[in-house]
Structures are given as structure tokens and as C-alpha cells.
Amino acid sequence: IAESYAAVEEGELWLVNCYIAPYAQAKTWGHEERRRRKMLASKRQLSRMWNATQRQGMTLVPIVMYFNDKGLVKLKLGIAKGKKLADKRETSAERDWNRQKQRLLKQN
Template sequence: MATKSDPNYKIIAENRRARFDYFIESDLEVGIVLTGSEVKSLRTGQSNIAESYASVENGELWLINAYIAAYKQAGVFGHEERRRRKLLVSRKELARLWQAIGREGMTLVPLVMYFNDRGKVKLKIGVAKGKKVADKRETAAKRDWNRQKQRLLKQG
């Protein structure tokens, strides 16, 4: 992934809820197949990946339910906003992902969509396991405790 100091690096959409709802075991950068109007719409920052997920079907990796707003200037040549989009990944990585989600409770969650240093749209997906309510409370308690520690260290 490109560094944030890179002038071409730009986050398009981020799934902040994913780290709260899931334990992220590993992540992977993948390419995404888009039409021209989708890329134009992404450049204006009109997208949402919070409700989307990735799935392996027929030996291919797909992004399902990701929202990319319609590009008004495209007119008739526009795109469907919530269509399934193919994700580009090597066969070796696809096999690893297939094996990972084969375990009980595992899923593929999109974490960040961004333009890399070459101006290409990339998606970072995570192999994740859902959290229980108690786990979410524990995460919130740890976060609050860390904030409180930082506050105390600043004061004294």
C-alpha cells in the first residue's frame, strides 16, 4: 500500500465499522475491475463500502453490495450503483482466501478503497471473524483505558 505522504495516495472509502465488528486476522491488497464512469465517480469521492463484503464464487473473487454513486455526466453510458465487481488477485492468494473463509465464522471484509501511487483503484480486504457483544465491549473498554492513560501521561 502506498504511504499517506505520497501525493497520489487518496483514500476513497473506509470501512471504520469493520474493526469494531470483526477481528481482522490478515489483510490483502487487491485490484478491482471498474468501468470509466465508476472511476470518475470515485475521483469525486462518492462511494461506500461499509455494507459490502467479498465472496469467492466459481474460482473468482467478487465485491458485493459496494456503493459507487452514478456519474451524472456519463448519461446513458453510466453504471449500476450496487453491481457486483470483480476483484483481481493471484491464484495463490485466491486459494489462501478460499481456505481461510472455509473455516467457521470467517468472512472477507473490505477495509479501505484508495487510489495507489500510480492512480489505480485498490481495495484492502481483511480475513475477519465476527465479534460477540462481549468482545465489542472489551474492545471499547481497552480503547477508553488507553485514552485515559494518554491523558494521564500528558498531565503528569
């Protein structure tokens, strides 16, 4: 679920670009690994998610995928805001400094 996201389109919730490995025992009846998958949500949840993504410029990101006690797949979604360019530069500079620090500590 690392590269996937969810989108509200035409009143329906869709999971996009989520990789689900093929089942090896089902050779003839396989499935597409990265197809769009429809998700179930109440109207209230859908309207809240749609408002967050359309008005505030947020994105729906899957956080956790798990099986419940009935054997159904559940997916927890989070509403996230993307990083700005300055934030990305700051993060990469901090990452580079940490690498350099580790190298210096390793040499001593």
C-alpha cells in the same frame, strides 16, 4: 464500502454490495451502483482467502479503497471474524454507560 464484503465463488473474487456513486457527466451510459464487481487476485491469494472463509468461518471485509499512481482502484481486504452475542451485549452496555456518563458530566 461500509456495508460491503468480498466472497470467493467458483475460483473468482467478487466484491458484493459496494456502493459506487454514478458519474454525473455520463448520463446515458450510467452504471448500477450496487452491482457485484469482479476483483483481480493471484491464485495463491485466492486459495488463502478461500481457506480462511470456508474452514475457519471468517469473512473478507474491505478496509481501504484508494487509487494508485496509474489511476486504478485498489482495495485492501481484511479477514474478520463476527462478534458473538455476548460480545455484542457487552459493547452495547459499554456504549450506554459512556452516554450516561457524558450526560452526567454535562449536567454538572
